[in-house]
Amino acid sequence: METMSKSGFLPGALTEDEMENLARNERMAIYVSNVANLVLFLAKLYASFESRSLAVIASTLDSFLDLLSGFILWFTSAAMRNPNQYHYPIGKNRMQPVGIIVFASVMATLGFQILLESARELIAHTHPSKDHDDEMWVIAIMVFVTVVKFILMVYCRRFENEIVRAYAQDHFFDVITNSIGLAATVLAIRYKWWIDPIGAIIIAFYTINTWTKTVIENVWMLIGRTAPPEFLAKLTYLVWNHHKEIQHIDTVRSYTFGSHYFVEVDIVLPADMVLSEAHDIGEMLQEKLERLPEVERAFVHIDFEYTHVPEHKGKA
Template sequence: MIMQLQMHLKMDEKQPLIIKKPPTKNVDTRMIVEGKVGCLEKRRRRKGLRQFYEDQDRLMQLYEHDEEALHGENLEKIKEECDAREKRRLRIDRILASLTFSLNIGLLFGNLFASLLSGSYAVISAFIDSAMDTTSSIIVYTAAWAIKNTNMFAYPRGRQRLELVAVIICSVIMGVANIMMIIQSIEAIVTNSVDPDANLPTVAILVGGSLLKVLLMIVCYMHGTPGSKTLALDQRNDIITGIVALLGATIGDYYWKYADPIGAILVCTFVALSWFSNAFSHIPFIVGKRADKELISRILRIAVEHDSRINCLDHIMVYHIGERALVELHVVMDEHLSLKISHDVASELQQKIQALDFVERAFIHVDYSCDGDD
């Protein structure tokens, strides 16, 4: 079937075509790897060749999974499972956001108490981080609530992209807050207004808060959604903040007082860079970033093998405007086929593609000739 179809695809040169698994046996790879090159180049080629075969093996496994999962009698079941999985994912997101919010409220007052007792800039930076954590928890929880309680008349395709918007907003707020703390710490060094006190209650609050954050971070990372990963990043930064704040306050109290504001500067610099990096990594997913080659290849495979009455694929675009991807696919069929047949073939193909867990919506356009054909 694949060999019989004429593929006129309007794609970037780097976009994939249907790739068959290369032969892995009885192939002499020495001619590919070795030659008149140095040891480092040979090593790089071997590594690249090995990675190529691993990618192809994984792609073939995904092909087999799609072929089995998207078979006629399994399609409705797959769609129901995807819907149930999405609801369960949102429910867990709300639970994790609630737990994080409750913990942040407790640590907010704890770090405030520790800041007043110690007078340490490093501990104050931990308090500011807790205050921003509370703000980020509110934003993530509000986004999860809004997604669940969407008015489908006003938002006919739902509000799933609010999750990414919440992530970006949290990242910007956290980054700016830590930059302000860096400025205050530098002013303290310049004016010589540093006198930390690492007392026992301060140490107990910082250590206890860090241990609780470690447990919650592990749970958030295991869940793996964008919202929960943002919460996990939040916990990770809090752990680092607490440890460095404890070290800065202790060293500043007993050995060198400037270790305290320097510790605050280090903490805030790390946290600010981490949050800004998180924001920049999510921005492409809401402005139309192209999907990975592997995902495009899976969609092409499904489209090519869907129905023998599809003559060729004229155009494909797979891109993100949220966590999941949108698919635009133009298929070419015989102009003498009835409207009913063309519609049914395209509709079934659309349902198959939308059943993929990384696809939010698929748009199938039916044409009677490829561009450039007479």
């Protein structure tokens, strides 16, 4: 923050060529993830038909929703790259959390459906017959899917882009569900039939818990929750050290607006300062704040005293 305060630029910032290369690699990660999700879904669909295992079916439904989530993330990424200042004057960044909330809600609902079906099978003692001849095929497919998902998870975690990170989280989720589904299927074939619905119930609970947390997290992003205290402290430090003519900081406010923050700052400058100089100080501060990677927009209000009642009050 000291370097940012003095130079106005983040230390270690990428050059334009490096940023273009990084963006190209991020698009490649998204493309590879989408293609892999399609191929792995088809493989798991075959495994579901052959094994008729509830745990494998639950994992396959998750893979189907991977395709849906990939479409949502691709659509929001493409929409955010093509803003329309007339129809969307503040940008389209909130499309991403809205899309994630829709997808996560569907995931949690399907997890609940799998939970009900597994409980029904346990109570009724009705389970499909297992074909031991196809056991090795099912095991091979599930192991292959799990290994590929693990490699994709490691690959996508190399990037800082939030959409690519979402893919990494989804791949990690698949590694967990595929491992549980594989273990439940093998144990059900070799030992007790009820291990399979128990595995499906575990996957269902894990699905509901994970995506419920995702819904709550993205809802907080949309309703304007305040930034953490350490981030507000950084903003305050940056504002106070911006210019020697700043006499007082009246307000430093930051809140979520989609996946990034909006920042509102009220500073006090000398009452006899000419307008052009005050404008330049405020504009440079705004640009400096907006260079922070967490900040979407910054608003700087300039005043000559701080004893007044705040101009903007929240509506009930």
